[in-house]
Amino acid sequence: MGKGDKKxxxxxxxxxxxxxxRPxxxxxxxxxTKIDIEKKGTVKP
Incomplete structure (x- = not known):
């Protein structure tokens, strides 16, 4: 049980x-990162 053990x-x-x-x-x-503040939605008339 140590460095050589695969499990x-x-x-x-x-x-x-x-x-x-070891996941x-x-x-x-x-x-x-999901929401961009720079992008603004366009309003439809």
């Missing part, structure tokens, strides 16, 4: 892989 977190870090023991951290989308 442990330390082994995943050593190999540079991901899995159930990838997903980037969260910030609300500021």
């Amino acid at each position: 442990t977190k330390r082994g995943k870090i050593n190999r540079g892989t991901f899995g159930a023991r 990838r951290i997903k980037k969260r989308v910030r609300p500021e």
Whole structure:
């Protein structure tokens, strides 16, 4: 159980892989990036 073990977190870090023991951290989308303040909606007459 250590660096050579495929199933442990330390082994995943050593190999540079991901899995159930070391899932990838997903980037969260910030609300500021979704809404553009610069863009203004056009008003229909």
